[in-house]
Amino acid sequence: MCKAILNTINFKPIRKNLFVAFFATSFFLFSSNAFAGQSEANEAIARAEAKIEMATRQAGLAGNQGDQSYNMSRDRVETAKSALSKGNYDSAEMLADEAALLAELTGEKAKLAALKTSNEAISKSNAQITAN
Amino acid sequence: MKTNFTKPFFLGAAILALSACATMAPNQSIQDAQMRLSADYNDKKTAERGQGDLANAKSALALAQTLWDNGETEKSNHQLFMAQTYLDLAETRGAQAKVEASNTSMQSQALLAKSNNIIADKNSQINAMNNTLTTRDQQLADAQEQLRNYDMKTTELGSTMVLQDVSFETGRSELLQGGVNRLQPLINYLSLSPNTRVRIEGYTDNVGGSQYNMGLSLARANSVKAILTNSNVNSDRIETFGSGYEKPVATNSTPSGRQLNRRVEITLLKQPGN
Numbered sequence: 001m002c003k004a005i006l007n008t009i010n011f012k013p014i015r016k017n018l019f020v021a022f023f024a025t026s027f028f029l030f031s032s033n034a035f036a037g038q039s040e041a042n043e044a045i046a047r048a049e050a051k052i053e054m055a056t057r058q059a060g061l062a063g064n065q066g067d068q069s070y071n072m073s074r075d076r077v078e079t080a081k082s083a084l085s086k087g088n089y090d091s092a093e094m095l096a097d098e099a100a101l102l103a104e105l106t107g108e109k110a111k112l113a114a115l116k117t118s119n120e121a122i123s124k125s126n127a128q129i130t131a132n
Numbered sequence: 133m134k135t136n137f138t139k140p141f142f143l144g145a146a147i148l149a150l151s152a153c154a155t156m157a158p159n160q161s162i163q164d165a166q167m168r169l170s171a172d173y174n175d176k177k178t179a180e181r182g183q184g185d186l187a188n189a190k191s192a193l194a195l196a197q198t199l200w201d202n203g204e205t206e207k208s209n210h211q212l213f214m215a216q217t218y219l220d221l222a223e224t225r226g227a228q229a230k231v232e233a234s235n236t237s238m239q240s241q242a243l244l245a246k247s248n249n250i251i252a253d254k255n256s257q258i259n260a261m262n263n264t265l266t267t268r269d270q271q272l273a274d275a276q277e278q279l280r281n282y283d284m285k286t287t288e289l290g291s292t293m294v295l296q297d298v299s300f301e302t303g304r305s306e307l308l309q310g311g312v313n314r315l316q317p318l319i320n321y322l323s324l325s326p327n328t329r330v331r332i333e334g335y336t337d338n339v340g341g342s343q344y345n346m347g348l349s350l351a352r353a354n355s356v357k358a359i360l361t362n363s364n365v366n367s368d369r370i371e372t373f374g375s376g377y378e379k380p381v382a383t384n385s386t387p388s389g390r391q392l393n394r395r396v397e398i399t400l401l402k403q404p405g406n
Contacts, residue, residue: 094210115231129245
């Protein structure tokens, strides 16, 4: 009975449809992955830029923009943007992540510089008190 | 049939050798970062303040090693860079903690030094005051010693000195120069003992009428008061009386007796509570 049923089905169009379906699915998966990669890279770049902005303020307050991590961070974010425009999403995301971390380092180094400045001021003041 | 195992053996060995050659060489940078991580964990402040960064660095280094072993160089380098930056962050935070601790310590030292300076100043002031008081005590003792030169007697009112040899001309109220000099020890004492009050009572001989001598004796007492006030003894501390020729201390029938009666008695009044 089963054989009878199978004989009634014409498999040729089904094979063709399966083929089309396979390619459509593959294309969809590829596209969605690509979109996901682009979106993640974009987010990473936005995060890095926000951190750079914050670090710029902190470094400005501390008068410590000469730290190399600041320039490295800015360079990396630009390179990340360039990689993004070329469709190198993985590379763009990695560079953006590095840029964000470098910006955080800039901020912390700025805080350290400010602390050292106050340390010197206290030291001078102590010397004066002791001299008096 | 004899099986020849030589060929497959050599073939296997060759494949093994090739696969060994294909395994990535150890990454020195990853090893260096591992050593740095260990050193950071051993630094108390860095380990405390950079706890999260060190954990991230550890994970990134493990991932970098795995990626390196799998031949994914770019991703491995990325993870290595992240690990190194996390280590930088941890060390920076550790350095912040050290500087903060140093600041706190120095601020405490400054506070202590300021307090010490204030205490030293106060001590210096106290010493100066003590010196002043000691000097004053000595001066007062000297002045009291000089007062012994007066003929002091204790009365109900206090200690009374009689300036019998203070010279007043008959009928005059101005003190002669010798009398002024005799008042100097009293002036010294009163300037050093600002709470001591003084009663000055003038007496005359019996030359002239009673009314006249009353006025004259009071004028003599006021004359002594004027000398004291001119020497910066506050007039509020001084009270004056004139007793005329009453209460003579000698006969008025001889010149020497009358001179003794022409006198001023100065009483250092008892202070309340003494």
